[in-house]
Amino acid sequence: MVAESVLKHRPALPGAIRGVWSRTRRPLGVLLIGLLAGAVPVAAAGLPASASVTAPAFTAAQPPAAVSANAVTLHVAPTTLEPLKAGQDLTVTVTVQNATPDTISPGTIDLFLAERALISRNALNNWLDPEKNRKSGDLMLSQPMTASIQPDSTEIFTIAVPADAVGLTSGNAWGARGIAATLSTGDRVRAEGRGTFVWYSDEEVTPVNVSLIMPITVPAQSAGLITSKALETFTAPTGVLSRQLDGVVGRAVTIAIDPLIIASIRILGSAAPPSAIAWLNRLDQAPNDIFPLSYADADLALQSQAGAELLLTPTTFDQAIDPALFTLTDQAGSPTADPGTQSGSGTTVPSADPATPPTDGTPPSMEELLAWEYSATDIGWPTEGAVANTDLDLFTASGLTTTILGGSNVSGAAGDFTPNAPLALGTGNGLGLVVDDPLATALRTAASASTDDAWREAMSRVSSQLAVVSAERPGTARTLLATFARGWPPSADRLTETIDALAGLLWFAPSTLTELRASVPAEDVDFDSQAEPADRVALAGQLLKRETAVTAFSSTLSDSAVVTGTQRLDLMALLSNSWASQKAGWMDAVGTSLAESSTLLGSITVATKGPINVVGSQVDIPVTLDNALNQAVTVMVRVVPSNGRLLVGDAVESTIEAQSARTVTIPVTAAVGNGAVTLRVTLLTPAGTVISEPALIPINVRADWEGLGSLLFAAFVVLFFGFGVWRNILRRRRERSEPVIEDTPETDPGSVTEPATGATEEPEEPEPMPADAAPTPLSPASASDAPTEPRA
Template sequence: MTKNRLTKTLRALVATAVGLVSLGVGTGAVALDSSPSGTTANEAGRAAPAVAPAAASVEDVTVEINQSASFLSGAEAMTLTVTIDNSTTSDLPAGTLDITSGTQPIDSRKALTEWLSGAGDVASDRVLTSIPIPVLEPGGRHTITPITVSAELLGLPAEPGAYPIDASYTSADTVVGDSETIVHRPDGATDNPLGVAVAAPITAPPSTTGLLGADALALYTSPSGVLTRQLDGLIDRPVALGIDPMIIASIRALGNAAPASAVNWLDRLSRATNETFPLQFADADASVQAQAGLPGLLNPTSLLYSMEPENFVEEAVPDAEPTDPDEPANPAPTIAPTTTPSPTPGPAEPTLPTLAELTEWQYTSAGIVWPDDGTVQAADFPVFSASGATTTVVSSTNVTSEGGYTLGAAGTNGDASVLVSDAAASDALRQAATAITSDEQLDALATLAGHLMVIAAEPNAPQRTLMLTLDRGWPPTGSRLSDAITALMAMPTVAASALSAAAAEEAEAVIITDLPQGPDRIALVKRLHTREASLAAFSTMLDEPALLTGRERAEILALLAVAWRSDSEGWARAITAHDTATTRTLDSVSIAETSPILMVSNQSSLPFSVRNEYDLPVTVVLQASSSSLKLSVDSSVTQTIAANARESVRVPVEARLGNGEVTVRLQLYSPQSAVIGESSLVPVTVRADWEGIGAAVLVALVALLFIGGLIRTVHKRRAERRIPADTYAGTDMDANADTDATTDTDATPAAHADAGER
């Protein structure tokens, strides 16, 4: 592991003195078993500048030791590679690299931790070599390799242990170094077996959808996908798998539409010999739920929203009829029967799997809760217990004990059982599993071997099994992860153990060191929970509320995934987007703005518009109330509004006690009396007496029309009597001659009137 550190004053002086001597004798004086070669980004013969530049910042200069093996065994040798990087913007003057080691093993975890961090009192006073380093340009790198070391050269005694080794680089006023350990297991040494149990999560990258879609599953289960890399590196290895049920449910919820690679991946997982246990759905962070005040850990309620019936239609496979060997190849045609054949039955309605069927799995253990490292407090355990958890995985940074040695896996905190994972050793294993290069992996494995050797040699420690955990990261390749597990199990003193066996050992009492999550994260989880309750009330307008509540719960669980903790900015954006979508849903059903209404009758049905911008039909109850006794509302009205539509809802009302201005308050409810949206106020002008006035006016108009018609008829008849008789005769004879029609006696008065007018 690479570290920058200022060495102690005395040690810096010694290193500088040795470096000055080495500059005088050249590189030939620094050979160990074989002469190391130096490669640099600078020209080898570059001269030092006449004036030395100012001292570089130590943080911008790094030294790193890489080992070719994680431990020395017997008379074998290993090679070291030391790399110096200059990340400053100025030259580093020519300097020296001093490699020293110690001949006494590191005897405690505290001393090991301090040594690896560049502090402590571990003795590293055996000078192995001093190597001149040329001028390093800005951004330059100098690598010294190979430096071959053996137990004899290091002066190691015949005692197994983790021994210190150090590389210190001095350039002008800049002194930085890297401290590592070399694990030595001499031939004939008696091992002190240390059981090691490993647990690893099987999880997908964090999302916001609640379930993985077909495209995501196809990507993750492809030959180079993250789920494939995890399974390739862990399947049938001595590793307990914590499986995210969301992955299983996502594949099954797609039915026939599931990608073939995902189906095959799930089949491989089902045949694995590993111990298994379920994580929270979507690997939701358990500790933040408890600290947000939830009474219990959240679980999915329904995944009905994600399934399409056509994906669960079973394809009929016709049964092959047996062939009679005695039957001729071309039988004679038969005469079809004359009876009418029965109609072929249509396909049956597919049955969608239940939530239990989607998430069912044959786990070897259950009841394990695995929060993120360093996030648990003692008050969380009652919430875990209320949710059915029997064991909680906690990091060693989250607990203390009175033993004075490294804790084994099995522990108790009051009535609660815990599995303690060793933080430092787990971190080294994680670095080895996710290393990009082989050198990085070997460096991490060397650090891990040092931790395990020191733990195994701790005095007064009982026989116990150590627990190591991998995190929610993803290895670059399945082989890198597999190599890390293989190397771990090959380390001195390590004996592979099952997680169930580690949990069954005698438990040691531990004290939880409260490490609560940040208040901002807790506040966001509280808001998610509150908004979910609002959506639950909204869903009571739907024929199938689970279509909304099931989706919301699954999405909340996805947003609580532990993997989001490493991407706080992305998580905040995801929470904001989800909150916006929730607001849009809650605002999708409301009373549309209504203009003032004029009511001119004693009884009427006032129209109010209700809009539904949700994707499903909703059933609403419109309740109206009057601000005055002048208007009485008979009852509420229940009506179904189509999806993405606006419809008018008519509310019966009755005018009473005169006229005037009245305000009608409108409120939407679901059929289960849940309040929907904001109330609305509509002004209504009541003019009930206008109905009587209007009727009187209408009657008066009808009467006037009747009287006018009667007067006109009387005037016409009087005019007819004043016309002479012979006028009628002439007129009638002329009319008969032209039309040859029968005389209409009813029309005669009108004809006389016309003649009189002429």
């Protein structure tokens, strides 16, 4: 700004006011300097160090701090967003919150005006932080309190400062001015608050071009599709999606839509809630620029830093499509079809009439579920302020040419000049669009304000931020970017009011997304590499590794899309930006996901426990496999012995039906020696990827039992037949040693010879044969009676 320094000062106060100020300024100033640090927890405490003189102009200004326990806080803001002109009174509201258990006795509220105009972003941010600027300024008015402030209560005071007391005239340069208010009881300053307003004297101003982006997302969830019941709640008149769309549709705001919402409505077919169908049609008819976020608003920077090779996208929705929801009949039972309404992209979308069939009877493909006529599809919006250098390369490789960045991701801009939002990211990395953090913070605070006074305070900061930028270099147009927050809070009911109030500012001009990207890139501004929190990156890395394992495992399934499609959608939901502010809940959701995937990977198991005895040189070992899934699987069974006592062949392939078990036989060969062997049984996919922890089966090897058994059997046979031969020899010898009984002479049959009673015949002894007598040859009859020699 080129105005003279004299005009930046507040003129001398009128005599009456000057007399009052001369009596009170010195003791009050001394008291403020002594007590301000300990007694004044003000709204802008905690402003980052980057708000110093050398900080970039994109540095964030912190929103008013929450009321701390056992403290007294004060907020001051003008009652209107209209600029103050010469001759007008300055009317402000002073809000005092007593969070202590004690009553504040009636005291005095003093209003001050900053000594100088706030001509730079640094000056404005420093004024809002009493720790950086302890000078309260010139006293305008002292207002005695007429009543006490009770414990745990809030009191609002409306105070009008006469134009003479303000002391600004048409000779003062237009722009942002600082006001301060203190609450004093006796000699003690109990609280102080800072605020701003805009002074204007009909000068010609250069409006600041501001492009607004509103993300339309759903609250954090761990599932990759929104249920019908949740959609009905979100798209109800007071639902989160309805309030987001109501606030921006038809206004100068670019919509960043989560494709998860579109797909979740379309995939329900005829079962989609009527409110969701109507909501989708409203979005289709909106004239706003629209570009897609990543599916489920998965954090792009987190994916990159966790190790993703490319940015994640859905793989399939087939597992979630119910064909029955896309085949409709009329009252007579014959098939009917209704083309529904056509979106801007030509894709059929559900009709607003819930009684009208939403599709033509054919289940949609993945492309049809996600199709939309976007203004741009090459814009990435990662978590603001957490993008690293390596992330930019991955974004470009994934087809993104423009990246939305937070103010903390850049550095180098001079503190007295606000650069344009576009930023050249270097060769091959495309364009960056840098969010103006102070402006965005003030807008987000206003949109989520719960009271009129809080909203006016935030909007006065919005007005002052733009006034400072406009007055920095008169005649030089600037194009800035401001975004609304993700994870829209349930209490954010002032979005429409905020956007409409912004449009009414004289030094504001709306800018489209196309105009923003086409504006001149900022100079002397460099990309500053940042990183996601380490613990968040570590958990995300576990999720990515687990998905890789599940994908490899799914090749065993007869229908792998049921597993891989769901796994990818749920993974992207867990990486959503909406989880960033819910650390504990996110850790629980990640733990549940990892546990469920572990159960999936362990659903095919080896049921055989052992021990098993191997008593032959070649045997088949039975191994039983269990399949707990509801679809058939095909696996390879690989067995590796722990030592050389057993030799095992190649892996065996087996198909196991759903919810069943099957036994496969593994041929093994005994090698050398006996002893214990442990078989390591590993299940693999048909491609050879291990899908489960190996099972150990103990084996007792007795490889020589087969030979010993054969030897024993042969010995038994020899003994059995040898015993038979030996018995035959004995019998023959016994027969040979018995005397031969000659046949008795024939007698007359009619005669009977009776031996003499009591007489005993003595056998006659044969006469001895002479020594020289020759033996008498046997007759033929006697020769046949001779004993036979046994055969060998």
